[in-house]
Amino acid sequence: MALAHELNKADNKGPLNEESSGAPFGEVIRDYKPLPDTIWRFGKPNYSRVNKTYFQHRTKVHKEGSLEAVVSKIVKNWEVESHHIADIHHWQTMDIKAFKAAVNGGCPCNAQLMADVGPYNMLLGETKDYSGGSQSFEQSNKTFSATFPEGFAWECLEVFSGPPNVLFKWRHFGPYSGTFTDKNGKQYKGNGEMFNLIG
Secondary structure (H helix, E strand, C coil): CCCHHHCCCCCCCCCCCHHHHCHHHCCCCCCCCCCCCCCECCCCCCCHHHHHHHHHHCCCCCCCCCHHHHHHHHHHHHHHHHHHECCHHHCCCCCCCCCCECCCCCCCECHHHHHHHCHHHHHHCECCCCECCCCCHHHHHHHHHHHCCCCCEEEEEEEEECCCCCEEEEEEEEECCCEEECCCCCEEECCCCEEEEEC
């Protein structure tokens, strides 16, 4: 995830910087190329900080061209679009007419709904401490950026079945070094411990 406090709404066009690709770390993990007329929702994302967290704390190094490496790059490119491009007609990683996402058997949402509410709000919904329905897309990005100021990285751990239906195990992770504010306004200060979410 690109951090909300590093985004500049005035810088809303053009390609990602080289650091966002991962190339300075010796491996291209994100190769997203926006369409020429793409407008970045909150400003052009910069993935250099989350890439640093990714390369320092990942648990797998996949062989180039492996299914795990391909899935990882596709998901990272999808994240660029789903978080940072409001116009779904500029999305390239998915067929927006066929796209449906659902969590734990819930009601599926289409690409436009996800673009409107944001992936975090759509995926998390309503929990004891988080309300996807009461936060705007921008607020949810600020919440996660404040909670994980060094980035909330993602890695593909293992692919169980290949195309056309790909089933894989993943890990979302980052040092909990910021402050999480729950839906009631209560704040929880992190101690820098690594937060791991496996799915």
